Amino acid sequence: MKVPESGMPEEAYWESLFDIPLILDRLKIDHSVEHVAELGCGYGTFTLPVARRIQGILFTFDIEPAMIAHTLSRAENEGVRNINAALRDVLATGFGLESGCCDAVLLFNILHFPKPEDLIRKAADVLRPAGRVLAIHWRSDIATPRGPPMHLRPKPSDAERWANAAGLTVTVMTELPPWHFGVALAK
Numbered sequence: 001m002k003v004p005e006s007g008m009p010e011e012a013y014w015e016s017l018f019d020i021p022l023i024l025d026r027l028k029i030d031h032s033v034e035h036v037a038e039l040g041c042g043y044g045t046f047t048l049p050v051a052r053r054i055q056g057i058l059f060t061f062d063i064e065p066a067m068i069a070h071t072l073s074r075a076e077n078e079g080v081r082n083i084n085a086a087l088r089d090v091l092a093t094g095f096g097l098e099s100g101c102c103d104a105v106l107l108f109n110i111l112h113f114p115k116p117e118d119l120i121r122k123a124a125d126v127l128r129p130a131g132r133v134l135a136i137h138w139r140s141d142i143a144t145p146r147g148p149p150m151h152l153r154p155k156p157s158d159a160e161r162w163a164n165a166a167g168l169t170v171t172v173m174t175e176l177p178p179w180h181f182g183v184a185l186a187k
């Protein structure tokens with residue numbers, strides 16, 4: 001199932017809405033991280049910057065063939081070689097990766113659908129013992145220039161509840177100016 005309200009505006013505008021280095025710094029995505037899985041590459045907005053920072057492979061998935069093609073073409077043009085992008089409905093079929101293979105799973109701008117505990121459990125399954133589920137989303141306590149309807153957006157307290165239901169704990173809860181918040185969930 002494609003997450004409702006998960007379309008995006010034009011690429012350059014979308015990418016003007018994030019301070020990507022700040023987000024990656026605050027979520028500690030750096031060279032100490034090996035393999036990463038990502039649900040929803042979209043335009044590759046985070047895929048390419050994350051792939052440049054990590055040591056391993058970035059396994060990214062999207063339900064839209066055009067998004068996979070676009071991200072792979074960007075990676076090719078920019079000489080980023082550690083991205084493995086595949087067409088997949090992750091909500092329906094999970095990540096299709098070996099249990100315990102990743103240091104991080106990225107759930108960026110996607111957790112606005114009912115009952116995401118099952119997805120968070122699937123993400124937790126592919127994590128190494130010290131791995132982290134990293135999620136960001138549009139804040140619902142301030143007006144933002146984009147994002148799904150306010151009533152669909154997860155709040156930090158929702159993320160904590162879902163994490164606990166999936167056997168994870170919140171280790172980082174942070175604002176990601178100008179419009180987002182982020183959480184890191186660990187086993």
Ligand SMILES: C[S@@+](CC[C@H](N)C(=O)[O-])C[C@H]1O[C@@H](n2cnc3c(N)ncnc32)[C@H](O)[C@@H]1O
Pocket residue numbers: 001002003005006007008039040041042043044045046061062063064067088089090091092108109110
């Ligand atoms: C709002 S965009 C966010 C893209 C990227 N994570 C970002 O923050 O720039 C959500 C992306 O998830 C994809 N998507 C939605 N439902 C999906 C599903 N069930 N499985 C895989 N990808 C999905 C959409 O096609 C879209 O590219």
